Every structure is written in structure tokens, then in C-alpha cells.
Amino acid sequence: MAGLPTISGRQARDAFLKDGWTFARQRGSHMILIKSGHLASLSVPDHKELAKGTLRGLLRSAGMTPERFIDLLG
16 A cells, blocks of 8 residues: 655645546635545645644545545545
8 A cells, every 4th residue: 555645735636636636615724625436525724734644534425546546636
């Protein structure tokens, strides 16, 4: 398993957008992303630095591997 990089919430949002997620709305400091075919939405904190556990949870909810996520960042 690849180590997760330290990134901002906006960088994470951009990577999820490349994977087909859509920005639905923002409430406070959380950006809500949705994707057709997924029951759950993603609530990405708009922080300068995401905690590793938060990022891992977002990847798990999105059904994405860390390797795939890192590829989308580049």
C-alpha cells in the first residue's frame, strides 16, 4: 500500500473530480461531492492540510485505492 501524501482539501477535491465525482455544494468548510451510482456522498474538509485518517476514510467511501488517488494527483 502506498503512503498517502500530505495535501489540502482542495487538492483532494480536484483528484476526486478527475475520477468522475461532481461538486454539489459547500456548507461552511466542507465541500460535498456526489457521483452517479454511489449511495454515499463525500464531505471533503476545505482545510490547508488533511489528516491522513480523514483522507483514508474519503478513499474508502469513494471505493478508490491510494495508488489510484496518487495517480490522479499527478
